Amino acid sequence: QKQKELQLLYQATILENVSDIIITTDLDFSIKTWNRIAEHYYELSFEKVLGKNINDAINFTFHESNWENALTELQLKGMWRGEVSTVNKNGELNYFSSTIKFIYDERCNKIGYMSVGRDITEKKHAEEKLKKSEQFYRTLIADSLDGMILLDQTGAITFCSPSVKNV
Numbered sequence: 596q597k598q599k600e601l602q603l604l605y606q607a608t609i610l611e612n613v614s615d616i617i618i619t620t621d622l623d624f625s626i627k628t629w630n631r632i633a634e635h636y637y638e639l640s641f642e643k644v645l646g647k648n649i650n651d652a653i654n655f656t657f658h659e660s661n662w663e664n665a666l667t668e669l670q671l672k673g674m675w676r677g678e679v680s681t682v683n684k685n686g687e688l689n690y691f692s693s694t695i696k697f698i699y700d701e702r703c704n705k706i707g708y709m710s711v712g713r714d715i716t717e718k719k720h721a722e723e724k725l726k727k728s729e730q731f732y733r734t735l736i737a738d739s740l741d742g743m744i745l746l747d748q749t750g751a752i753t754f755c756s757p758s759v760k761n762v
Contacts (some may be wrong), residue, residue, distance in 0.1 A: 616691065616712035619698060624649045624706060635693075636714065638684055655679045658690075665695070669708075673697055673704075678715070690719040 606619050610630050619628040629641040637653055644652040658678040669675040675695045691712040698707040742762035745754040
C-alpha cells in the first residue's frame with residue numbers, strides 16, 4: 596500500500612512538472628485533471644474547471660479540422676493530432692499542437708481521454724511573418740518592369756520574372 600502511494604505521489608509530481616499542457620477527462624469530456632501549465636495557458640484554475648465539459652471551459656478553434664472531425668478520427672484511430680488555438684484575456688491568439696488519446700483501465704476498457712498540448716505560438720507567428728515577407732517580394736518581382744533571371748551554378752535558369760516575356 597505504501598509503495599503504491601509513493602508511486603502515485605511520484606506520478607503526480609511528474610504531471611505537475613512537465614512543460615506540456617496535460618488534461619484528462621472522462622468519456623463525456625468532463626475534466627478530471629488539469630496541470631499547472633494548463634492553468635497558465637488557459638488562465639483558469641483547476642478548481643474552476645473540474646467536472647466541466649472541456650468545450651465549455653475552453654473555446655478552441657481547430658485548424659485544418661473541426662471538433663466533429665476530430666471526434667470521428669479519435670473514435671476510428673484511437674487518437675487525434677492537430678493544431679488548435681485559443682484567445683487569451685489580452686485578446687492574443689495562442690496556438691497549440693494537440694494530441695488526444697483514449698485512457699484505458701487495467702482491463703483495457705476505455706475510461707476517458709488524455710489531451711497533451713504544446714505551445715507553438717512563436718513558431719506560428721514566425722511562419723506568418725515569413726509568408727507575408729515572401730508574398731511581398733513575390734508581388735514586388737511580379738510587378739517589376741525589369742526582367743529578372745536567376746541561374747544556378749551550371750547556368751540553368753531557375754527563375755524568370757513575368758516581365759522577361761516583354762523584354
